[in-house]
Amino acid sequence: GENVEQHPSxxxxxxxxxxVIKCTYSDSASNYFPWYKQELGKRPQLIIDIRSNVGxxxxxxxxxxxxxxxxxxxxHITETQPEDSAVYFCAASSGGSYxxxxxxxxxxxxxP
Amino acid sequence: GAVVSQHPSRVICKSGTSVKIECRSLDxxxxxxxxxxxxxxxxxxxxxxxxxxxxxxYEQGVEKxxxxxxHASLTLSTLTVTSAHPEDSSxxxxxxxxxxxxxxxNGTRLTVT
Numbered sequence: 001g002e003n004v005e006q007h008p009s010x011x012x013x014x015x016x017x018x019x020v021i022k023c024t025y026s027d028s029a030s031n032y033f034p035w036y037k038q039e040l041g042k043r044p045q046l047i048i049d050i051r052s053n054v055g056x057x058x059x060x061x062x063x064x065x066x067x068x069x070x071x072x073x074x075x076h077i078t079e080t081q082p083e084d085s086a087v088y089f090c091a092a093s094s095g096g097s098y099x100x101x102x103x104x105x106x107x108x109x110x111x112p
Numbered sequence: 113g114a115v116v117s118q119h120p121s122r123v124i125c126k127s128g129t130s131v132k133i134e135c136r137s138l139d140x141x142x143x144x145x146x147x148x149x150x151x152x153x154x155x156x157x158x159x160x161x162x163x164x165x166x167x168x169x170y171e172q173g174v175e176k177x178x179x180x181x182x183h184a185s186l187t188l189s190t191l192t193v194t195s196a197h198p199e200d201s202s203x204x205x206x207x208x209x210x211x212x213x214x215x216x217x218n219g220t221r222l223t224v225t
Contacts, residue, residue, distance in 0.1 A: 034214070043205060043216040044156065089155060098209030099146065104155045 002027040004092050006103025014111050019080050021106045023090035024072040030092040033073050034100060035064060038087045047088075048075070080110045114140050114210035118217025125196055126225055133191045133220045135206030141186035142208035147179075150203040150219075159204075162189040196224040 003026040013019050025033075031052035036044035050057045050064045050073065057064050061080075066073040077084055087107050091100035115138040125131050135145055145162040160181055161169040168181035178200075180192040193200055205219040 041203070041219070041221065043218050045216070046213055049213075098144065098207075098214050099158065099161065100214065102155045105153075107153070 002030060002092055002094070002101040004090060004101045004103040006090050006106060008106060009104065010107045010109070012109045012111065013080050015080060015082060017080055019077045019084070019108055019110075021075040021088055021090065021108070022072060023074070023092075023103050024070075025092040025101075026071065027092070027094060028071065029094040032093045032100075033064070033066060034091050034093075035075050036089045036091065036102075038089065038105075040086075044089060077108075080108075082110050082112050084108060085110045114208070114213070114215045116142075116206065116208050116215045116217045118206050118220060120220060121218055122221045122223075124223045124225060127197055128195055130192055130194045131196055131222060133193075133204055133206070133222075135189045135191070135208075135217050137187045137208050137210075137215075140208075140210045142189075142210070143186060145183060145189040145206055145208045146214075147181065147189075147191050148205045148207065150205060152203075156205065159191075164189075193222065196222070198224045200224050 006023045034049035037047045038044040048062050050066050061078045063076040087105045089105050090103040093100040117136045119134050143164045147159045148156040149159050159174045162181045162183040164183045170176045183189040201224045206217040207214050
């Protein structure tokens with residue numbers, strides 16, 4: 001089955017800095033890569049996703065890149081703000097599956 | 113957008129008792145719902161896939177007799193933790209797929225004393 005590795009487990013930045021979270025996946029059939037943000041005790045919320053037919057996608061301060069050859073994808077957050085502090089999960093799934101495999105999560109802390 | 117409602121948000125129960133958690137899709141029909149378990153500072157682990165009108169599919173290592181899943185309608189799936197023990201204390205989250213996106217409930221914090 002799919003295996004998703006995520007790094008780092010914890011990321012601490014100063015407000016205004018950029019943050020980068022990296023994930024790798026093992027199943028070359030995976031073609032959908034969502035990113036979720038989870039605040040403490042709350043539900044994960046989809047913040048951005050990318051499909052295998054594109055290499056990069058951007059939404060305001062958030063961007064995701066995908067390298068299919070290397071089987072890795074990354075989340076980039078620019079101009080970080082304290083409200084960006086949360087746990088971020090990457091995930092990978094294939095075909096029309098609603099069952100993504102999640103990474104272990106990255107706890108992002110943005111210091112004011 | 114698609115909304116998934118989960119109740120209760122928090123529950124405390126004594127060892128040996130059973131707890132039922134409900135997951136509802138409010139504005140769409142969900143033939144399939146998913147149940148996850150999340151330990152502190154850890155990822156979401158899929159426990160089982162709930163299929164409307166049929167038996168749930170459990171992931172390896174998840175006891176089906178302990179975690180009873182019922183998906184009797186297109187908008188409701190329930191997870192019952194039977195004979196709960198302190199090690200069952202965790203955050204349980206349900207989700208359902210709609211429009212190729214996965215929508216999560218708010219989660220249930222279960223504490224077994």
